[in-house]
Amino acid sequence: MLKSLFLPIIFLFLPLNNNLVSNLNGYNKAEAQSFKNSSVDSDWDLILKRYVIKSEPDGVNLFNYAALSKSSDDWVLLNNYLTSLEGIDPNLMLKNEAIAYYANLYNAVTVKLITENYPIKSIRKLGPFNSGPWKRKIIKLNGELVSLDDIEHKILRSKYLSPYIHYMLNCASISCPNLQKKAWKGETLKSDQQRAVSEYINSSRGVALKKDGLQVSSIYKWFKGDFKSDGGVLDHILKHANKDLKNAIKKVEKIKSYNYDWTLNDVTVN
Numbered sequence: 135m136l137k138s139l140f141l142p143i144i145f146l147f148l149p150l151n152n153n154l155v156s157n158l159n160g161y162n163k164a165e166a167q168s169f170k171n172s173s174v175d176s177d178w179d180l181i182l183k184r185y186v187i188k189s190e191p192d193g194v195n196l197f198n199y200a201a202l203s204k205s206s207d208d209w210v211l212l213n214n215y216l217t218s219l220e221g222i223d224p225n226l227m228l229k230n231e232a233i234a235y236y237a238n239l240y241n242a243v244t245v246k247l248i249t250e251n252y253p254i255k256s257i258r259k260l261g262p263f264n265s266g267p268w269k270r271k272i273i274k275l276n277g278e279l280v281s282l283d284d285i286e287h288k289i290l291r292s293k294y295l296s297p298y299i300h301y302m303l304n305c306a307s308i309s310c311p312n313l314q315k316k317a318w319k320g321e322t323l324k325s326d327q328q329r330a331v332s333e334y335i336n337s338s339r340g341v342a343l344k345k346d347g348l349q350v351s352s353i354y355k356w357f358k359g360d361f362k363s364d365g366g367v368l369d370h371i372l373k374h375a376n377k378d379l380k381n382a383i384k385k386v387e388k389i390k391s392y393n394y395d396w397t398l399n400d401v402t403v404n
Contacts, residue, residue, distance in 0.1 A: 174222065175317040177215040178238055181208060181245070186315045187401050192337050195312040196401035197245065199252045209249070216242055220274045231320035233294050237302040238317050240285050243273055245313075248306050248398070255403075256396045257306045266305075297361045297370055300353055301330040308404065309339050309351060309395040328374075335374045339395075343382050347390030355392045 185198045185208075202208055219239050224232045244257070247267050251260055260267040268286075271279040290299045304313035311334045318326065334340040334351075342349045354367045364370035368389065372380055397404070 174218045175238060177211050178242055178317045181212055182315050186313055189404060192339060193333060194308060194339060196399050196404055197313060198401045199249050200402050202249050203252050212246055223276060228320060230323040234318035234320045234323055236285050236290050240282055241304050241313060243282060244304060244306050256398055258396050297364055298327040298331060300357060301327060301334055306399055308397045308399055331374050335371055336376050336379055341371055348383060348386045349391045349393055350389055352392040352394035
């Protein structure tokens with residue numbers, strides 16, 4: 135009996151491994167931030183469900199900016215959501231949670247920019263010489279002002295390099311991958327990404343067969359290097375193409391041209 139009591143008492147006085155303590159603390163903090171982030175994202179979910187509308191036949195998701203601009207309650211909800219994101223430290227999150235956080239932040243800021251400047255024909259009008267708003271330092275991240283470009287290029291594409299990042303960010307344009315009807319979440323990130331990439335590639339906005347050959351989104355030209363992990367752009371497209379598109383692409387074998395429509399993804403216009 136004395137022997138069985140003695141061993142746990144000794145263990146209590148043994149020093150814990152610093153790395154183990156650090157890992158445990160980091161995991162606990164990450165879990166706490168994950169819970170906080172999920173509760174905050176419920177507001178963004180409401181905005182998306184109310185104002186994102188799927189359009190046929192190409193399956194592009196349009197946004198009702200006019201309706202949002204007229205709803206004082208939902209405008210407050212959107213601004214409160216962005217304020218709440220400022221109080222969250224993504225550095226404490228698990229990887230997938232952080233990726234979801236940055237994508238939601240990017241998309242919500244974009245919606246806010248369009249809505250407060252509505253009506254406009256294109257997001258590119260929000261900068262001199264059609265340069266857009268992407269370089270403006272307007273987002274607070276851990277107390278520091280950053281831009282949409284910072285989030286996309288210096289954080290997501292740099293720290294979490296993956297071709298699937300490109301299907302998460304919406305630039306309020308017809309040719310952009312869809313703004314989804316729900317917030318990105320860490321626990322469903324992989325499956326949601328797979329659905330988004332399939333949705334885009336199997337639409338004419340992503341890949342189209344023209345008389346002179348295969349035309350694809352300019353995304354695959356601008357960020358060509360990001361698709362190397364999938365064997366390159368064409369292999370990436372083939373990986374996610376449906377059967378009919380895959381067979382058609384194999385007959386063409388190479389990309390002939392690129393295209394991108396910067397028209398606003400506005401439900402009242404399209």
